[in-house]
Amino acid sequence: xxxxxxxxxxxxxxxxxxxxxxxxxxxxxxxxxxxxxxxxxxxxxxxxxxxxxxxxxxxxxxxxxxxxxxxxxxxxxxxxxxxxxxxxxxxxxxxxxxxxxxxxxxxxxxxxxxxxxxxxxxxxxxxxxxxxxxxxxxxxxxxxxxxxxxxxxxxxxxxxxxxxxxxxxxxxxxxxxxxxxxxxxxxxxxxxxxxxxxxxxxxxxxxxxxxxxxxxxx
Amino acid sequence: xxxxxxxxxxxxxxxxxxxxxxxxxxxxxxxxxxxxxxxxxxxxxxxxxxxxxxxxxxxxxxxxxxxxxxxxxxxxxxxxxxxxxxxxxxxxxxxxxxxxxxxxxxxxxxxxxxxxxxxxxxxxxxxxxxxxxxxxxxxxxxxxxxxxxxxxxxxxxxxxxxxxxxxxxxxxxxxxxxxxxxxxxxxxxxxxxxxxxxxxxxxxxxxxxxxxxxxxxxxxxxxxxxxxxxxxxxxxxxxxxxxxxxxxxxxxx
Numbered sequence: 253x254x255x256x257x258x259x260x261x262x263x264x265x266x267x268x269x270x271x272x273x274x275x276x277x278x279x280x281x282x283x284x285x286x287x288x289x290x291x292x293x294x295x296x297x298x299x300x301x302x303x304x305x306x307x308x309x310x311x312x313x314x315x316x317x318x319x320x321x322x323x324x325x326x327x328x329x330x331x332x333x334x335x336x337x338x339x340x341x342x343x344x345x346x347x348x349x350x351x352x353x354x355x356x357x358x359x360x361x362x363x364x365x366x367x368x369x370x371x372x373x374x375x376x377x378x379x380x381x382x383x384x385x386x387x388x389x390x391x392x393x394x395x396x397x398x399x400x401x402x403x404x405x406x407x408x409x410x411x412x413x414x415x416x417x418x419x420x421x422x423x424x425x426x427x428x429x430x431x432x433x434x435x436x437x438x439x440x441x442x443x444x445x446x447x448x449x450x451x452x453x454x455x456x457x458x459x460x461x462x463x464x465x466x467x468x469x470x
Numbered sequence: 471x472x473x474x475x476x477x478x479x480x481x482x483x484x485x486x487x488x489x490x491x492x493x494x495x496x497x498x499x500x501x502x503x504x505x506x507x508x509x510x511x512x513x514x515x516x517x518x519x520x521x522x523x524x525x526x527x528x529x530x531x532x533x534x535x536x537x538x539x540x541x542x543x544x545x546x547x548x549x550x551x552x553x554x555x556x557x558x559x560x561x562x563x564x565x566x567x568x569x570x571x572x573x574x575x576x577x578x579x580x581x582x583x584x585x586x587x588x589x590x591x592x593x594x595x596x597x598x599x600x601x602x603x604x605x606x607x608x609x610x611x612x613x614x615x616x617x618x619x620x621x622x623x624x625x626x627x628x629x630x631x632x633x634x635x636x637x638x639x640x641x642x643x644x645x646x647x648x649x650x651x652x653x654x655x656x657x658x659x660x661x662x663x664x665x666x667x668x669x670x671x672x673x674x675x676x677x678x679x680x681x682x683x684x685x686x687x688x689x690x691x692x693x694x695x696x697x698x699x700x701x702x703x704x705x706x707x708x709x710x711x712x713x714x715x716x717x718x719x720x721x722x723x
Contacts, residue, residue, distance in 0.1 A: 394535035409625040
């Protein structure tokens with residue numbers, strides 16, 4: 253295995269568990285061999301270090317490498333406890349930071365009592381209440397910035413993403429050059445100017461073609 | 471696995487909105503929430519956007535705000551320069567993202583091989599797009615359209631479930647409708663609500679006339695008020711109660 257080349261496998265060596273593994277091994281995880289390949293001695297060291305890991309550490313390392321985590325068991329008592337801690341953590345957050353969340357709760361009071369919403373954020377942060385509370389605040393802040401106040405407390409639908417305003421804006425941006433060309437060719441004095449100065453007309457066409465190529469349409 | 475269609479990188483916010491929409495599908499799927507999500511971003515191709523746009527695009531990506539556990543984030547590149555820039559950006563990113571992020575670079579076969587080591591099989595799509603066969607591309611587009619149709623069906627179901635509350639005559643309000651005037655002591659929110667702005671403007675415009683009208687009969691004042699109300703119809707007032715928002719039927723009658 254070539255470890256000196258920057259391949260996708262370099263991601264295997266960036267996790268915390270890999271650092272533990274490296275510490276257990278007692279040296280740098282990437283050996284500086286001349287040909288970039290592990291020799292037999294290094295292989296033996298690697299195998300020994302792997303064998304020294306506990307089952308839990310090995311599982312965590314596998315999760316880091318493959319990006320697969322175990323599902324956390326959700327008992328009703330555990331979930332209720334975490335949701336309660338998350339609500340307390342939300343109250344501790346600075347009121348200026350949670351402005352969007354407060355607005356959402358004011359407009360939709362059921363949100364504050366909705367355990368399903370809290371559980372979604374807890375699952376996303378592996379049941380760490382403080383992190384989940386911060387994520388919830390950031391979620392509503394980002395939603396407000398992206399979609400505005402009108403959709404803060406609503407489900408985002410396909411129509412919201414591809415709204416008429418967005419489509420018109422896209423048409424306007426892409427059709428601007430076409431409108432410019434039509435107008436410039438339609439006005440007699442401009443048309444005569446373009447006929448006299450063909451290089452200018454060519455520049456306009458090139459700029460239009462360039463813009464469309466950049467968007468992958470030409 | 472959700473798929474995003476080709477997008478215009480120059481509009482970072484539009485891309486962020488689409489990502490938000492696609493990933494919000496997990497709101498309906500508790501199994502996906504528990505197990506997490508593996509995302510694959512296909513950034514292959516030539517450098518179509520400036521480095522500044524790429525940085526803007528990465529900063530606009532609402533990674534920290536979408537309530538989903540990202541098991542891993544795979545990004546595919548064929549452009550060496552783009553790949554190197556993203557690798558440098560990754561070094562400056564938070565540890566949580568750095569740990570989960572995997573960058574792949576090379577030909578479609580090399581990328582396919584790398585993805586297979588993570589248990590992801592995208593060989594059909596990778597090869598089909600590299601040969602850019604028209605028939606296969608139409609199949610791919612159909613897949614995307616199927617996903618969108620499925621999401622739109624869920625959107626319609628949600629709209630139907632909330633339809634009774636969107637009726638202005640409904641006595642219970644889950645959320646204020648655009649035609650509602652919100653009554654309450656939260657000045658920051660109430661002052662920015664569209665109908666409240668209109669209502670305040672109406673009061674402001676008529677306040678001088680109201681003061682002058684003290685000598686007139688009360689009947690004329692009422693008529694003026696009724697006339698103003700009709701210009702705002704349909705209008706309903708909501709008041710914040712401990713149980714939630716409640717329609718105030720006697721406020722404007």
